[in-house]
Amino acid sequence: MMNTENILRPINYPDTVAGNSTSIIDDTAIINVMGVFGLPSTPFNPFLRLEEEITSLKNNKIQNIIIDVHAEATSEKRAVYQMFKDEVNIIYGTHTHIGTDDLEIYNNRCSYVSDIGMTGSLDGIIGMDQANPIKRFKEGVSNALDVVKESNNNIFQFLVIDLEDSLIKSAQKIKLYTKDNQKIISTAVNL
Numbered sequence: 001m002m003n004t005e006n007i008l009r010p011i012n013y014p015d016t017v018a019g020n021s022t023s024i025i026d027d028t029a030i031i032n033v034m035g036v037f038g039l040p041s042t043p044f045n046p047f048l049r050l051e052e053e054i055t056s057l058k059n060n061k062i063q064n065i066i067i068d069v070h071a072e073a074t075s076e077k078r079a080v081y082q083m084f085k086d087e088v089n090i091i092y093g094t095h096t097h098i099g100t101d102d103l104e105i106y107n108n109r110c111s112y113v114s115d116i117g118m119t120g121s122l123d124g125i126i127g128m129d130q131a132n133p134i135k136r137f138k139e140g141v142s143n144a145l146d147v148v149k150e151s152n153n154n155i156f157q158f159l160v161i162d163l164e165d166s167l168i169k170s171a172q173k174i175k176l177y178t179k180d181n182q183k184i185i186s187t188a189v190n191l
């Protein structure tokens with residue numbers, strides 16, 4: 001799987017790592033970049049790599065650019081937004097598994113949210129069975145994590161962005177979740 005073309009590699013890893021750096025579909029580029037705080041160190045600075053990559057995409061007349069900022073720290077995600085909101089169309093954060101409520105649109109030009117959230121169980125710890133994370137925190141030794149196997153409380157969080165002629169027509173942040181398997185509850189932020 002790691003050798004297929006569909007793997008999007010963070011742009012701050014070198015080319016020797018599996019996957020493709022930026023993915024280009026028609027006139028839209030999708031970039032993944034990995035943050036610094038609390039994550040394994042990558043060889044290249046994410047902010048400097050983004051500057052290089054976005055300049056290159058603009059020179060190649062790519063019309064739309066989407067950035068997935070895979071990072072622990074909201075400040076790093078927000079920094080990417082402030083640095084590139086005039087040049088790209090969608091910036092969203094991932095990694096924390098906890099959705100944030102700060103969806104915004106800048107000048108009809110760029111949509112931003114600090115974290116989309118997750119698809120997974122609301123029991124356990126950010127979608128993982130709680131036994132191994134608690135053991136890790138108590139003992140200080142890394143161990144493999146398992147997703148929650150069975151749960152009556154599950155969540156599906158996603159963004160719907162209408163991007164047309166490089167302008168943001170609308171943005172929605174939606175979460176669907178079950179409570180005690182009883183019903184599906186939906187909440188949305190609409191801009």
Ligand SMILES: [Fe+2]
Pocket residue numbers: 070094095
């Ligand atoms: Fe992650």
